[in-house]
Amino acid sequence: MSTQPSQHPGLNLGAPHAEAHSANEEFVFGFWVFMMSDLIIFGLLFATYVTMLGGQAGGPGPSDLFEMKSAFIETMLLLVSSFTFGMASLSLKYREDKKWLIIWLLITLVLGLAFIGHELLDFNKMFDKGGVPSRSGFLSAFFALVPLHGLHVTSACIWLLALLGQIAVYGLDTNVKVGLTRLAILWHFLDIVWIGIFSLVYLGGLA
Amino acid sequence: MSGKTLSNERAQERASELKNYIVGFILALVLTLIPFGLVAFTDISRMQLYGVIGLCALIQIIVHFRFFLHITLARNKREDLQLILFSVLILAIMCGGTLWIIFNLYTRMIPSLAL
Numbered sequence: 240m241s242t243q244p245s246q247h248p249g250l251n252l253g254a255p256h257a258e259a260h261s262a263n264e265e266f267v268f269g270f271w272v273f274m275m276s277d278l279i280i281f282g283l284l285f286a287t288y289v290t291m292l293g294g295q296a297g298g299p300g301p302s303d304l305f306e307m308k309s310a311f312i313e314t315m316l317l318l319v320s321s322f323t324f325g326m327a328s329l330s331l332k333y334r335e336d337k338k339w340l341i342i343w344l345l346i347t348l349v350l351g352l353a354f355i356g357h358e359l360l361d362f363n364k365m366f367d368k369g370g371v372p373s374r375s376g377f378l379s380a381f382f383a384l385v386p387l388h389g390l391h392v393t394s395a396c397i398w399l400l401a402l403l404g405q406i407a408v409y410g411l412d413t414n415v416k417v418g419l420t421r422l423a424i425l426w427h428f429l430d431i432v433w434i435g436i437f438s439l440v441y442l443g444g445l446a
Numbered sequence: 447m448s449g450k451t452l453s454n455e456r457a458q459e460r461a462s463e464l465k466n467y468i469v470g471f472i473l474a475l476v477l478t479l480i481p482f483g484l485v486a487f488t489d490i491s492r493m494q495l496y497g498v499i500g501l502c503a504l505i506q507i508i509v510h511f512r513f514f515l516h517i518t519l520a521r522n523k524r525e526d527l528q529l530i531l532f533s534v535l536i537l538a539i540m541c542g543g544t545l546w547i548i549f550n551l552y553t554r555m556i557p558s559l560a561l
Contacts, residue, residue: 438503
């Protein structure tokens with residue numbers, strides 16, 4: 240084989256999935272364009288957050304509100320879910336039992352939901368300490384940035400549920416495969432955004 | 447583990463891609479543990495800490511792109527890579543400009559707020 244096998248989560252369906260493979264190429268590129276618009280939104284919210292760090296108006300600051308332990312747990316949940324989604328992508332590509340694909344997807348879904356639940360508990364604790372979005376410019380910027388990421392993870396979980404439903408109804412047809420490869424991009428990408436959040440917001444605030 | 451048996455070549459390809467994901471996961475794990483560990487258990491100066499956190503985040507982002515999203519220098523990924531690099535350039539101009547202008551305003555108008 241002279242051609243290098245493509246490893247893109249979108250393009251890597253390979254020869255046995257010929258139809259889905261070619262349908263994927265432009266869908267995946269288009270999806271990358273969409274993800275890049277998301278990157279710009281998150282990037283500018285990061286910049287807004289940094290400019291607002293000084294605007295605490297005497298309210299609670301990062302060291303009063305953030306907890307290292309919960310930031311660490313959330314980071315681990317998201318990192319492991321990214322890995323399990325990778326395992327699901329491999330199961331799809333190498334046409335293993337549908338059972339394994341679904342098991343990996345379900346583990347990913349549970350980890351994603353655990354992340355959201357943990358984040359909501361975290362926000363709840365912040366509210367108890369007086370860290371509400373309307374308290375200061377700093378808190379407004381925080382609640383524009385971090386829950387937007389949580390909202391993305393929530394939508395990704397809903398999308399994953401919808402795909403599981405499609406697998407149940409239609410089996411692994413072209414549309415389902417193309418959907419799974421695009422969701423993989425979103426899922427891994429959200430993990431990258433979280434790297435920025437835990438580094439800049441949580442660790443930067445607690446350092 | 448697999449329902450159908452794979453041909454030898456496909457099985458090898460699968461093993462190498464699996465290794466790819468595991469290497470990426472371990473690298474990401476280490477690059478997460480370093481900054482968290484430093485912030486939690488040491489008291490080195492704040493500026494050094496910011497440097498290490500930023501560097502680890504940057505490397506980890508590249509690790510995620512390389513091992514999880516498979517964005518490499520290979521020719522068939524060139525378009526995706528160019529799209530990402532162009533978006534990062536636009537983002538750098540917009541973020542850099544925002545920070546430059548706002549902090550300039552801070553220092554000129556409310557010196558006490560300058561960070």
